[in-house]
Amino acid sequence: MVTSRSMATIVPKQDQFYDFGRQIFKTYGLTLERVGRMRLVLVAAAALIDGNGAVLLAQRPEGKSLAGLWEFPGGKIEAGERPESALCRELFEELGVDVAPADLEPLGFASHTYENFHLLMPLWTTRTWQGQPRGREGQALAWVQPEALQDYPMPAADLPLIPVLSSHLFQSQNA
Numbered sequence: 001m002v003t004s005r006s007m008a009t010i011v012p013k014q015d016q017f018y019d020f021g022r023q024i025f026k027t028y029g030l031t032l033e034r035v036g037r038m039r040l041v042l043v044a045a046a047a048l049i050d051g052n053g054a055v056l057l058a059q060r061p062e063g064k065s066l067a068g069l070w071e072f073p074g075g076k077i078e079a080g081e082r083p084e085s086a087l088c089r090e091l092f093e094e095l096g097v098d099v100a101p102a103d104l105e106p107l108g109f110a111s112h113t114y115e116n117f118h119l120l121m122p123l124w125t126t127r128t129w130q131g132q133p134r135g136r137e138g139q140a141l142a143w144v145q146p147e148a149l150q151d152y153p154m155p156a157a158d159l160p161l162i163p164v165l166s167s168h169l170f171q172s173q174n175a
């Protein structure tokens with residue numbers, strides 16, 4: 001039988017938990033304060049690639065977080081939504097294009113801690129869609145060749161994805 005006395009001996013004191021937590025979070029460059037109020041935000045995004053090997057980027061409009069930065073079209077995955085379905089929904093809402101989930105090819109993912117949330121963002125590529133992409137939410141669009149991606153400032157989360165995307169484009173150009 002577990003008595004309150006034996007419980008007291010096996011359950012570490014609260015500050016011991018905190019010490020353990022601090023060590024773990026330090027390893028990942030986090031602080032307890034940041035983790036305590038951090039949400040996990042799931043976002044699905046796509047790199048649309050045209051026949052010239054250019055990638056479509058959208059500029060985040062004024063008034064939104066990260067305004068002015070260029071991003072891959074996409075958006076938050078809603079509760080109960082399949083990520084690929086969420087992405088196709090977002091691509092239609094933002095760009096007016098129809099993409100079939102079967103035409104999405106997984107490329108990689110971003111996992112990045114922002115000030116108030118942690119972003120987990122899978123990125124797909126697609127070369128197949130119906131319709132002409134247009135910024136239906138007032139956002140500027142740009143078709144960007146891989147060597148020019150560095151001229152388009154992107155959110156910190158996206159930066160590790162750029163070499164992955166560039167090498168994917170390079171390989172498919174030379175296949």
Ligand SMILES: Nc1nc2c([nH]c(=O)n2[C@H]2C[C@H](O)[C@@H](COP(=O)(O)OP(=O)(O)OP(=O)(O)O)O2)c(=O)[nH]1
Binds near residue numbers: 121
């Ligand atoms: N779609 C997209 N979102 C990105 C990228 N990189 C990146 O950090 N994000 C962030 C910005 C947003 O915080 C979140 C996407 O959410 P969202 O598309 O619903 O945009 P939102 O402006 O309504 O989001 P927010 O104001 O609530 O931050 O992911 C990217 O390449 N594409």
